[in-house]
Amino acid sequence: MPVLPLARESTGCLSYLLGDGSSKECVIIDPTQDPFVYDEAARAHALRIAGVWETHTHADHISSARALASLAKVPLQVPAKAGATFPHMAITDGARLKVGDLDVKAIATPGHTPDAMTFVAGDDALVGDTLLIGTVGRADFYPEGPTELYHSVFDKLLRLSDTVRVHPCHFGPKQGLGPQRTTTMGHERVANEALTQKTKEAFVLYMTEGWPPQPHGWKEIMWQNTHD
Secondary structure: OOEEEEEEOOOOEEEEEEEEOOOOEEEEEOOOOOHHHHHHHHHHOOOEEEEEEOOOOOOOOOOOHHHHHHHHOOOEEEEHHHOOOOOOEEEOOOOEEEEOOEEEEEEEOOOOOOOOEEEEEOOEEEEEOOEEOOEEOOOOOOOOHHHHHHHHHHHOHHHOOOOOEEEEOEOOHHHOOOOOOOEEHHHHHHHOOHHHOOOHHHHHHHHHOOOOOOOOOHHHHHHHOOOO
8 A cells, every 4th residue: 555644643644655666766745844754754665755745734732744744855735725834835726746657636625724635646535624434523613614615625525436545634533533544435434423414404414413512723733834
């Protein structure tokens, strides 16, 4: 598999190494911890970090993407709608990205955040917080979130094949989730409570009732993740 999950057990966050064995290149997606963790992971698999990507602007932790890109001396790519003020390469909807010889398609999947993207590489989809195992990412960071998330999930992600492996950014009890770290689109299509909502209105209601409080200081965290 080209996708290697890199878990931060203390917070239930998942980062990913997306690699190409033929070129021995990889990118690190959504890094959260000490950048040396990712450098060591790449070296352990005889891969060279060629880039750092973000799926969205994180609201629950400070990203280490800039620090890792600086350490590895590689480009940092973030969604265009993040509005980042630091040097970066913007990822737009439909962009074709490369990891060595591996082709990756970027799909705009807003809802959790306005800038959220999903990266599809063959039979692997790195979905950020748009889709989680058994549910979806919260959509209360901006007013249009629930409606945009509905279209992202039902009009885009659910069009992927049942065999596509889904790699979310969160897992475990600290996130109110189970211990599983990967799933398939086919499993989520029938077992994910959010995806079984029958109408857009039912989905929007599902997204606006009964959710836990927003992360403490989330506005400040998102600001730090997009500004110098």
